[in-house]
Amino acid sequence: MTEDDDKKAGHGAALARKALERLLARAENAASKGPAQTDRAGRSVTLPLSEKSFPEYLRLHRHADKAVCNANLQLAERDGAISIEWDSRAGERAHVQRIVLCDGARLAEHLGIEPRWDVVAQAERQFELHVTEHPVLTHVLEAWRKGNLVRGTRPGDVASWLDAIRVMESCAPRGGDDIAIRRLSASLFRDSKRIEAIWPALDALVQGDATMVQSEMEDLFSELGLVKFPPTLLVAGNAAVMYGNETVRASRPYVGFAPSVLRSVQIDPGFGQRLLTVENLTTFHEMAGQRPDDAIVIYTGGMPSPSWKRAYAVFLKALAPTATLHHWGDIDLGGFRIASHIAKCCEQEGRSLRLHGMRADAVLPGTVTQRELAPSARREILRVCERWGWGEEAAALGALAVEQEAMEPCWPE
Structure with missing residues (x-):
């Protein structure tokens, strides 16, 4: 031949x-x-x-x-x-x-091919010990049976999900401590960037639902306390902070603290009538520069980390019962997810959070919009609003997302 x-x-x-x-x-x-x-x-x-x-x-x-x-x-x-x-x-x-x-x-x-039904059966055996704590794995298996990708993982990519579970288990007992992400990744997997590679699976486990809109990677890591470098808590307000073993006044325009070292806060009488948290740095600088004497403004740094939440709770305890709590962020899913986390902090201290500047119908005509809101994102925003009783923001929600920096700074009344 x-x-x-x-x-x-x-x-x-x-x-x-x-x-x-x-x-x-x-x-x-x-x-x-x-x-x-x-x-x-x-x-x-x-x-x-x-x-x-x-x-x-x-x-x-x-x-x-x-x-x-x-x-x-x-x-x-x-x-x-x-x-x-x-x-x-x-x-x-x-x-x-x-x-x-x-x-x-x-x-x-x-x-000479391993059929998908065998691949998924093997994955099911490997997931068996974790399904009760992480029911989302059942959805993963069902999607794999149909040959679908789930958060970028192909049928049989069990390692990504088991590694993500290891990350969650490592973060859980650390409470409000910040964790150096690449150091943790190296210690768990001998690969300093492994956690960053599996973050979509980690996000699905944290949310408990692989079908929900995916978080931003940095927001997810902040939520878990995974940081590339320690965060700084930026505060503007008439307050004395017990910082380590010293008392430091939050002088104008603002002061930065390591949240893990903040022990207690004392607010001058009559000066802590309202506390505003702000999602974005540009807006924080603007609000700090025009802060009324009776107000305190704190920068969230995007999604609040566990150490930020612990420090925020210290401020909540120092406020008078009559003080009002507001949050201002982007009018998008990320912004409302951040607000939801802060609202939960308030709830744990027996307080409620109001939103400021997050009613889409109050945005001035001609304001630059970032993008259209996906229907799935809009549905989740409405669920968040229902959970916290933010009826006005839910009723005003439109089809467009608006970045906080595109809006003129103003203080809640």
């Missing part, structure tokens, strides 16, 4: 394998609905070698190419993986009309 003949024979064999792989893919999809060899309606899994389903076979114009392809399909039939339906009008075993699955496991073995 010449080199040219080898190439032609190889073409016929490759086409047969392609047809068998496509049949296996159909079997894998059918297996998520019923027995591996049938679909949900009990119909056999087949692949017609037709113009619609597999036109490559009809384009085999050389008799030798088709003969090699047919011979390779017959090898799979001999292994008990498939049966072949021949077109009797074309002559004795000359033209294949369709191939029919007989045994999905045997077909996978014939091809």
Whole structure:
């Protein structure tokens, strides 16, 4: 046989394998609905070698190419993986009309491929100890059975999810401490950037739902207390802060503290009537510069970290019971998620949080909008508003997201 003949024979064999792989893919999809060899309606899994389903076979114009392809399909039939339906009008075993699955496991073995149902079954065994605590893994398995990606992970990518669980378990006992993300990643996985690589799976575990809108990576890490460098708590207000073993006054325009060292706060009588938290740094600087004497403004640094929340609780304890609490952030999902975390801090101290500047209908005409709100993001914002009783913000929510920096600074009345 010449080199040219080898190439032609190889073409016929490759086409047969392609047809068998496509049949296996159909079997894998059918297996998520019923027995591996049938679909949900009990119909056999087949692949017609037709113009619609597999036109490559009809384009085999050389008799030798088709003969090699047919011979390779017959090898799979001999292994008990498939049966072949021949077109009797074309002559004795000359033209294949369709191939029919007989045994999905045997077909996978014939091809040397681990079928998706085995991959998912193995993943299910590996997830077994964690499903009760993380029910989202059940959704992951169900999506994998259908061949779908979940947060960027393919069927069988168990390591990403188990590693994400290890991260959560490492963060949980640290309370309000900040954790150097790359140091933790290196200690857990001997890879300083592994946590950053698996953050979409980690986000789904934290939210408890892989279908919810994905958080921003930095927001997720802040929520868990994972930091690249220790955060600074920026405060503007008439307050004396017990900082380590010293008392430091928060003089104008503002002062920065390491939140982990902040012990207690004393607010001058009559000067802590309202506390405003601000999501973005530009707006914080503007608000600090025009702060009324009776107000305190604190920069959240985006999503509050555990150490920030602990320091915020210290300020809440120092405020008079009549003091009002406000938060101002972006009119988007991230902004409302941040507000929700701060509202929970307030709730734990027996207080309630009001929103400021987050009513979309109060935004001035011509304000630059960042992007359209995805329907899923809008639905989640409405759920957040319902949870905390922010009815005015829910009623005013439009179809556009608005960045806080695009709005003129103003103080709550």
